[in-house]
Amino acid sequence: MILTFKRIISSRRTITYFIAAGLFSWLYVLVRITFFTRSPYDLDSDLERRLAGSRTAHKSSRGINKNPTRHTPILLKPLPPIAPHLRWPPNIDEMLCRPKIYVYPDPPAIQEVYKRVPPVHTPYIAEHILLEQLRDPSSGAYKSYVTSNPEEADFFYIPFLGARYLNHCWFILGEKGDCDVDGQYVLPMMRYIQQELPYWNRTWGQDHLMVHPMDRTSLYYQQKDIMQNATFLTTSGDLRPLAPSVVGSRRYKNIVIPSATTILNLVKIDPLQYLTSSGHPKHKRRDIFVLFSGRYKDVQPDDVYSAGIRSLLLNGFDRQADYVIASGWGPEKYAKLLSRARYGLVPMGHTLGTTRLWECIAFGVVPVIIADGIVEPFEDDIDWASFSIKIRRDDAHRLDKILRAIPEEQYQKMQKRVWEYGRRVLLTRDSWHLIVRDLCRRRHLEGKRTIDRDNHVDLTNSFMIIQS
Numbered sequence: 001m002i003l004t005f006k007r008i009i010s011s012r013r014t015i016t017y018f019i020a021a022g023l024f025s026w027l028y029v030l031v032r033i034t035f036f037t038r039s040p041y042d043l044d045s046d047l048e049r050r051l052a053g054s055r056t057a058h059k060s061s062r063g064i065n066k067n068p069t070r071h072t073p074i075l076l077k078p079l080p081p082i083a084p085h086l087r088w089p090p091n092i093d094e095m096l097c098r099p100k101i102y103v104y105p106d107p108p109a110i111q112e113v114y115k116r117v118p119p120v121h122t123p124y125i126a127e128h129i130l131l132e133q134l135r136d137p138s139s140g141a142y143k144s145y146v147t148s149n150p151e152e153a154d155f156f157y158i159p160f161l162g163a164r165y166l167n168h169c170w171f172i173l174g175e176k177g178d179c180d181v182d183g184q185y186v187l188p189m190m191r192y193i194q195q196e197l198p199y200w201n202r203t204w205g206q207d208h209l210m211v212h213p214m215d216r217t218s219l220y221y222q223q224k225d226i227m228q229n230a231t232f233l234t235t236s237g238d239l240r241p242l243a244p245s246v247v248g249s250r251r252y253k254n255i256v257i258p259s260a261t262t263i264l265n266l267v268k269i270d271p272l273q274y275l276t277s278s279g280h281p282k283h284k285r286r287d288i289f290v291l292f293s294g295r296y297k298d299v300q301p302d303d304v305y306s307a308g309i310r311s312l313l314l315n316g317f318d319r320q321a322d323y324v325i326a327s328g329w330g331p332e333k334y335a336k337l338l339s340r341a342r343y344g345l346v347p348m349g350h351t352l353g354t355t356r357l358w359e360c361i362a363f364g365v366v367p368v369i370i371a372d373g374i375v376e377p378f379e380d381d382i383d384w385a386s387f388s389i390k391i392r393r394d395d396a397h398r399l400d401k402i403l404r405a406i407p408e409e410q411y412q413k414m415q416k417r418v419w420e421y422g423r424r425v426l427l428t429r430d431s432w433h434l435i436v437r438d439l440c441r442r443r444h445l446e447g448k449r450t451i452d453r454d455n456h457v458d459l460t461n462s463f464m465i466i467q468s
């Protein structure tokens with residue numbers, strides 16, 4: 001029996017059978033793997049067929065879909081409006097809360113300083129404008145928020161005008177450096193607030209506000225540490241980790257505000273001299289495609305200044321027929337040009353924010369912002385994307401292509417939106433109202449008894465359910 005088995009196994013024909021069977025299974029496995037294994041991208045066959053049929057964009061698709069326009073969307077209208085509480089941006093005419101702000105008087109020592117240091121004509125006067133509004137009994141800000149009784153105040157406003165002191169010293173007296181601003185101005189101001197009155201120490205300054213309207217915010221002062229606990233209202237918001245100002249590291253402490261500009265706040269040109277009430281030029285069309293005024297001629301691609309972006313303007317853009325680019329013009333001419341421009345270029349300079357943004361907005365020019373990492377004022381409330389264009393630095397060389405690809409209808413929409421909505425963000429419009437909305441969101445408001453919470457909406461915690 002065993003012998004018979006051995007003979008069968010060793011017979012030649014059996015060996016051939018074994019080899020053939022082996023070859024066959026190897027071939028079978030190969031064919032299976034090559035042709036019948038599903039790739040992780042395969043979908044079910046109906047969907048595969050539909051996708052194959054839709055590949056009309058590829059010229060090589062051998063005409064699978066003969067009628068590419070067959071499946072146009074049925075709804076040609078936007079979706080119906082949704083309930084106000086589900087909508088963003090919010091209605092900024094409503095208050096989130098109504099805090100009371102106490103404005104400190106100018107300390108006696110500071111009044112003496114002001115006798116020597118009159119206000120100067122520089123664009124860094126956001127500090128002056130915001131303070132004036134709080135001190136003007138006829139202003140909306142005064143009527144809505146100011147209290148003369150510090151005991152009932154939720155916030156305390158320090159009437160700090162450091163830019164006035166420094167600008168006077170730099171531009172009128174022609175001095176350089178810090179002009180002893182700490183000894184002459186910062187210390188007398190802060191000593192009064194921190195040592196003569198009890199309110200700073202109650203929260204170690206957390207509920208105190210002050211404006212820093214220049215590029216480097218509080219870094220002009222040796223004594224900056226004594227003011228760090230206050231909330232700074234600053235004119236540039238910057239998310240970069242090593243930003244030249246301290247703003248970057250105080251994202252949730254500072255409030256970004258619009259800045260004042262020479263033509264709007266010093267020369268006080270009224271855009272309505274040049275534009276109709278609906279924001280169109282009175283005598284011409286908007287025939288300037290792109291407008292830019294500012295420093296660019298000496299900028300190299302690898303400069304820190306403007307991250308090299310402004311070097312691109314030299315590089316061909318300034319020779320396009322419908323681009324108007326120059327180092328600057330007198331206020332009248334600049335205003336005329338703004339009233340005829342479609343897009344205004346707003347590339348970063350020393351900081352991410354620049355005052356020409358506000359000039360564009362005031363004249364109904366759609367701003368084209370090139371400043372990666374910028375935080376615009378009131379981003380929680382204002383839909384910036386609806387009236388401005390952002391181009392990344394890496395795409396800035398394609399600026400012309402990007403702008404010319406924008407359909408006319410979309411441009412018109414944005415232009416209307418700058419005029420009817422964007423202008424509300426200008427410094428002299430609703431600034432206090434918008435600043436207060438930001439203040440209302442601050443945690444340290446919790447437990448303040450005087451805040452009117454009539455308009456408070458409780459957030460549902462459904463987002464937490466999704467996460468768990």
Ligand SMILES: *[C@@H]1O[C@H](CO)[C@@H](O)[C@H](O)[C@H]1NC(C)=O
Pocket residue numbers: 194195196197198201
């Ligand atoms: C507030 O605290 C500082 C530091 O502790 C102190 O020097 C100052 O006198 C205090 N101010 C008041 C009004 O008590």
Ligand SMILES: *[C@@H]1O[C@H](CO)[C@@H](O)[C@H](O)[C@H]1NC(C)=O
Pocket residue numbers: 204205225226227229
């Ligand atoms: C800032 O606040 C901290 C506590 O958060 C406090 O220790 C410090 O003294 C405060 N600085 C000033 C100048 O009030």
